[in-house]
Amino acid sequence: MLTLDKIYHAKFILKQIARKTDLIAAPRLCPGTDLYLKTENLQVTGSFKVRGAYYKISQLTEAERAKGVIACSAGNHAQGVALAATRMGIKSVVCMPDGAPIMKVESTKRLGAEVELVKGTYDDAHDRAVELQQETGMTFIHPYDDELVIAGQGTIGLEILDQLPDVDAVIVPVGGGGLISGVAFAIKSLRPEVKVYGVQAAGAPSMARAFHDHHYETLDRVDTFADGIAVKTPGELTYQMVENYVDDVVTVSEDEIAAAILSLMENQKLVAEGAGATPVAAALFGKLPLAGKKVVCLISGGNIDVNILSRVITRGLVMSGRKANLMIALEDKPGQLTLVSDIISACGANVVSVHHDRSDANMAITSCFLKLGLETRNAAQIEEIKQRLTEAGFELVSERV
Structure with missing residues (x-):
């Protein structure tokens, strides 16, 4: 005992x-x-x-x-x-x-x-x-x-x-x-x-x-x-x-x-x-x-x-809102990426990776998916970025770690 x-x-x-x-x-x-x-x-x-x-x-x-x-x-x-x-x-x-x-x-x-x-x-x-x-x-x-x-x-x-x-x-x-x-x-x-x-x-x-x-x-x-x-x-x-x-x-x-x-x-x-x-x-x-x-x-x-x-x-980092991956449906035309980056920059986040995907069978031929990796301060900043992008007319397709 x-x-x-x-x-x-x-x-x-x-x-x-x-x-x-x-x-x-x-x-x-x-x-x-x-x-x-x-x-x-x-x-x-x-x-x-x-x-x-x-x-x-x-x-x-x-x-x-x-x-x-x-x-x-x-x-x-x-x-x-x-x-x-x-x-x-x-x-x-x-x-x-x-x-x-x-x-x-x-x-x-x-x-x-x-x-x-x-x-x-x-x-x-x-x-x-x-x-x-x-x-x-x-x-x-x-x-x-x-x-x-x-x-x-x-x-x-x-x-x-x-x-x-x-x-x-x-x-x-x-x-x-x-x-x-x-x-x-x-x-x-x-x-x-x-x-x-x-x-x-x-x-x-x-x-x-x-x-x-x-x-x-x-x-x-x-x-x-x-x-x-x-x-x-x-x-x-x-x-x-x-x-x-x-x-x-x-x-x-x-x-x-x-x-x-x-x-x-x-x-x-x-x-x-x-x-x-x-x-x-x-x-x-x-x-x-x-x-x-x-x-x-x-x-x-x-x-x-x-x-x-x-x-x-x-x-x-993801759990604490310090890292986020966003995927945005874009019209494949000049100026779209500039608009997205301006919004993210204005919110104070940092883009660490960018990938254009034109091969997805589920999207229109004239569209593309923009996949972004971001460094952020917290979850509130991520929500602010999403809201600003949505207000600007961009469609958030998904977000993945």
């Missing part, structure tokens, strides 16, 4: 490996809310996962250490297990889904683990890890549904209360539930009046559904670029703890997550992965009652795949 003493013991053990990450004020992110960021993206492995993995492995017997450890992970837990096992001279094997970011796979190998890529999702990697554990007798280090792992993650809750004693609410990303279970248990044990909220990607809402339906369930599929929380089945232990200690679990869309990543980069100079940005997305888009409160968003990790970062930024 998890106790506060175990979390305090984990805090003592983790002094030798984990950073006490900074809690920084973020006044520009969410006007009307006194917002702070707990920067676990700046942890030694770029994620909070090292806390739970290291504490669990540190408590193994000599016989268990001799056989080695095995784990399953989409990436962050893998790196935590690899680092902890290597530091203690223990062999480690990690099963990862074959779609895991290359950066996370290579980092896990570099930290000393043997990696086996498994076709499918995290849950398929979990099944393979369990199979290997039964064959080899190695100790399975569960990424979330383990009392000692949860105790390690709970040290973040102790740090938050130490760094901001008068905090009103803490928002935590949720995948399998290990992080929020530890944080919520620590905070509610010491300050039961503090609200603890969970956030999931809308494409992987396993814990959100379980929480609101009041029964444990498994999703048929998950679909989110936030790979760190793309979990079909929450933990059984963590589900019970979320039921007991968490005030609410909400979801955010892919576009909202992308906008949060962009906002963190621009306003705080912080890089967060999809999972790590979900608390900020919940705050930015009004998913929770935070007005006038002192709120901590737990940025759980920063290990985003650089191959998708540019696409995420583009989505974030």
Whole structure:
């Protein structure tokens, strides 16, 4: 059974490996809310996962250490297990889904683990890890549904209360539930009046559904670029703890997550992965009652795949009204493009791409489609441009990202 003493013991053990990450004020992110960021993206492995993995492995017997450890992970837990096992001279094997970011796979190998890529999702990697554990007798280090792992993650809750004693609410990303279970248990044990909220990607809402339906369930599929929380089945232990200690679990869309990543980069100079940005997305888009409160968003990790970062930024720009694509039906005659550009210029936007399309079978032979890519200030400016173009007699056919 998890106790506060175990979390305090984990805090003592983790002094030798984990950073006490900074809690920084973020006044520009969410006007009307006194917002702070707990920067676990700046942890030694770029994620909070090292806390739970290291504490669990540190408590193994000599016989268990001799056989080695095995784990399953989409990436962050893998790196935590690899680092902890290597530091203690223990062999480690990690099963990862074959779609895991290359950066996370290579980092896990570099930290000393043997990696086996498994076709499918995290849950398929979990099944393979369990199979290997039964064959080899190695100790399975569960990424979330383990009392000692949860105790390690709970040290973040102790740090938050130490760094901001008068905090009103803490928002935590949720995948399998290990992080929020530890944080919520620590905070509610010491300050039961503090609200603890969970956030999931809308494409992987396993814990959100379980929480609101009041029964444990498994999703048929998950679909989110936030790979760190793309979990079909929450933990059984963590589900019970979320039921007991968490005030609410909400979801955010892919576009909202992308906008949060962009906002963190621009306003705080912080890089967060999809999972790590979900608390900020919940705050930015009004998913929770935070007005006038002192709120901590737990940025759980920063290990985003650089191959998708540019696409995420583009989505974030569109979501925040900073980028727009317009398609206008024009009569194919001199002066039309000049009129359009004059309107856009007068509104203060910048044209970054122009394409004439005369080949569409749905338009008149004497017409063309003008496709424009624009840099804009916000959604209001985009609406102003559309209105001015319409008033000038131009037909807006569609707008596409």
